[in-house]
Structures are given as structure tokens and as C-alpha cells.
Amino acid sequence: MPDVALAASGSEVAVALAAAELLAEDGLAARVVSVPWRERFRDRLDAGCAPVPADCPAVWIEAGSTTGWHALARPGDRVVGLDDFGASAPGPVLMRELGLTPEAVATAASAAAGSPRRTSTKERG
Structure with a gap:
């Protein structure tokens, strides 16, 4: 059973995978879940058969508007995303x-799991 689930779609899945590595360094098990179709995923959550266990906190990750993810989030879950509009730069820079x-996702995940984060060697440089 994971300590926390990291759910994302598209390019945000790479952010979730990197956050899962940071969490593993802190001793937390993260399940990364790719969500290509949010509405279908909602149906699976409602039916109790989604890959995010009901008693497992989740972090929902979005590089665009987080509105749809807030609709999926349960009490205790976190949503990490960008709700700003108009910034321009290459994706990774933005x-x-x-x-x-x-790092931001791992921090949110640790908070959702009730476990404070330690700064990893990668983060300290």
C-alpha cells in the first residue's frame, strides 16, 4: 500500500515520477498514476475501483488550471498546479x-501523508 498517490496527466507525469524518487529518499512510498481522461477517472473513483486507494492521500498535479483536479480531490488531498495565465518561456523554465x-510536489505529498520532508542531496545541489 502506498503512503501517497501522485496523479497527473501528460508532461506532469514526469514531475510526479521525479517527486516519487524524492519521496523514496524520505522513506515514503508513492504510487504514480497517469490520468489521461479525468472524467472517466472520476467515474472509477466513484465506483471505488480507481488506482488511488480510498484511504491513501493524493496529490493532483496540473500545469494548467487546477479546477478539474479540485473536483477529484478528497479531504486531505493536495492539488499542485499553475493557475496563472500569460507567462511565456520554455516549459521546464516556466x-x-x-x-x-x-520538490514542490514532494513537499505537498509529505504534508498530505503527515510526514515532514527531509531535503535530499539532489535538492541541496
């Missing part, structure tokens, strides 16, 4: 400058 990073 995500780093606006805070959509593996």
Missing part, C-alpha cells in the same frame, strides 16, 4: 519559475 517542480 514550471520551475512558477513552482511546479518535483
Whole structure:
């Protein structure tokens, strides 16, 4: 059973995978879930057969508007995303400058799991 689930779609899955590595360094097991179709995933959650266990906190990750993810989030879950519009830069630069990073996701996941994060060697440089 994972300590936390990291759910994302598209390019955000790479952020979730990197966050899962940081969490593993902190001793937390993360399940990364790719969600290509949010509405269908909602149906699976409602039916109790989604890959995010009901008693497992989740972090929902979105590089665009987080509105749809807030609809999926349960009490105790976190949503990490960008709700800003109009910024222009290469994707990785924008995500780093606006805070959509593996470190930010790992911090949110640790909070959702009730376990404070330790700064990894990778984060310290």
C-alpha cells in the first residue's frame, strides 16, 4: 500500500515520477498514476475501483488550471498546479519559475501523508 498517490496527466507525469524518487529518499512510498481522461477517472473513483486507494492521500498535479483536479480531490488531498495565465518561456523554465517542480510536489505529498520532508542531496545541489 502506498503512503501517497501522485496523479497527473501528460508532461506532469514526469514531475510526479521525479517527486516519487524524492519521496523514496524520505522513506515514503508513492504510487504514480497517469490520468489521461479525468472524467472517466472520476467515474472509477466513484465506483471505488480507481488506482488511488480510498484511504491513501493524493496529490493532483496540473500545469494548467487546477479546477478539474479540485473536483477529484478528497479531504486531505493536495492539488499542485499553475493557475496563472500569460507567462511565456520554455516549459521546464516556466514550471520551475512558477513552482511546479518535483520538490514542490514532494513537499505537498509529505504534508498530505503527515510526514515532514527531509531535503535530499539532489535538492541541496
